[in-house]
Amino acid sequence: MSLIERALGKMRTPPAVVPVAHPPRSPAPRTESAAAPLLTITPEMREQLGLALTGGPQHQRSSEFRHIKRQLMADIRANPDERVILVTSSMAGEGKSFTTVNLACSLALEHEHSVLLIDADAVKPFLTRTLKLNGQPGLMEALAEPARDAESLVWKTDIPGLSVMGSGGASECTTEYFASSRPRAVLDQLLRVPNRIVLIDSLPMLLTTEAPALLPVASQILMVVRAEKTAQAAAREALNLIGDRPNVKLVLNGVMRTRLASYLGYDSGFTYDRSRYSEEAK
Numbered sequence: 001m002s003l004i005e006r007a008l009g010k011m012r013t014p015p016a017v018v019p020v021a022h023p024p025r026s027p028a029p030r031t032e033s034a035a036a037p038l039l040t041i042t043p044e045m046r047e048q049l050g051l052a053l054t055g056g057p058q059h060q061r062s063s064e065f066r067h068i069k070r071q072l073m074a075d076i077r078a079n080p081d082e083r084v085i086l087v088t089s090s091m092a093g094e095g096k097s098f099t100t101v102n103l104a105c106s107l108a109l110e111h112e113h114s115v116l117l118i119d120a121d122a123v124k125p126f127l128t129r130t131l132k133l134n135g136q137p138g139l140m141e142a143l144a145e146p147a148r149d150a151e152s153l154v155w156k157t158d159i160p161g162l163s164v165m166g167s168g169g170a171s172e173c174t175t176e177y178f179a180s181s182r183p184r185a186v187l188d189q190l191l192r193v194p195n196r197i198v199l200i201d202s203l204p205m206l207l208t209t210e211a212p213a214l215l216p217v218a219s220q221i222l223m224v225v226r227a228e229k230t231a232q233a234a235a236r237e238a239l240n241l242i243g244d245r246p247n248v249k250l251v252l253n254g255v256m257r258t259r260l261a262s263y264l265g266y267d268s269g270f271t272y273d274r275s276r277y278s279e280e281a282k
Contacts, residue, residue: 039131039155039164048130050098051105065106068222068251072103073110075220075247076197082247084187086218088202088211090238094226095253097126100201103222108161113195116154118165120200122174123208125167127201138168142186143177150189178213187217205238212241220247227255 041049075082087103089096104117118139119127128134133155142150142165154163171177190198200218203211215221221242225235242248 037155039133039157041131041157041159045130045132049101049127051102061102062106065102068099068103069106071249072107072220072222076113079219080195082219083191083196084198084200084218085220085222086200086202086214087222087224088238089204089224089226090206090230090234091204092124092207094204094224094230096204096224097121097201099222099224099251099253100199101127104162104199105159107197107199108159110161110197113197114161114163114193115197115199116163116165116190116193118198118200119167120178120202120210120214122167122170122210123203127164128166131164131166133164133166136166136168138166139186140168140171140174140177142168143180143182144171146182146185150186151193154190175209175213178210183214183217205241206234215242215245218245220249221245222249222251224251224253226253229254 041051072085087096087100101117104115107113108115117127119125119133120139121127122140128136128138137148138153142148142153153168154165156163177183187198190196200214202214205211205223223235223238223242239248
């Protein structure tokens with residue numbers, strides 16, 4: 001065979017296919033599913049949750065919660081990773097859930113963001129009961145079942161920009177689940193929705209071990225204290241449990257504006273300064 005014939009034979013042979021290695025792709029950002037179940041928040045639910053319905057008090061309350069959310073939003077805009085806000089209190093009955101749901105509605109007004117309200121009060125899930133989500137899978141199922149898609153447990157509401165996740169079924173291992181790596185993994189799923197703010201209604205700090213166990217997943221912490229009810233010793237003890245974490249804020253609930261000046265160290269919402277509070281609480 002001549003050199004020309006051998007060359008023509010090589011040209012007729014198809015070249016070998018060499019596989020090209022592609023870098024792994026990061027998960028694509030998720031959007032809130034249009035097929036998510038819709039939860040209608042009835043006037044009765046609004047009243048039980050403490051949401052204003054009509055009239056003058058609605059404007060005043062909206063203004064107060066706009067003032068509270070201002071610092072939260074400033075931190076989020078400065079660092080988009082700080083979109084997980086945990087709301088707690090020292091004891092029960094201080095207005096923690098009232099503050100959480102009203103703040104969620106106020107945050108939902110932000111045009112560039114949506115809000116997911118999670119009921120993490122596994123002992124007394126007030127939000128879950130009020131919204132008639134009893135018996136529905138929620139947070140505890142997301143923590144206990146790694147294969148479950150956390151987004152499938154989210155309910156859209158008829159309040160624009162607001163979604164909710166109930167507490168789910170009771171568990172004897174709530175503290176262990178909260179202290180594990182599962183809350184971070186679940187939040188990573190839920191935060192794949194762009195510009196979503198996650199607001200967690202946690203338990204009181206001094207009554208159970210679950211609330212301190214959730215602290216590491218929060219990028220901002222809001223502690224509610226109630227005028228004429230929260231003892232300074234209880235507030236100090238709760239703040240000691242929270243420790244020297246960044247972005248801790250206090251909210252004073254149940255006080256008339258004319259009496260704010262008599263509460264040293266308190267305001268409608270401000271960044272907590274440990275040294276200042278310790279001196280003024282003596």
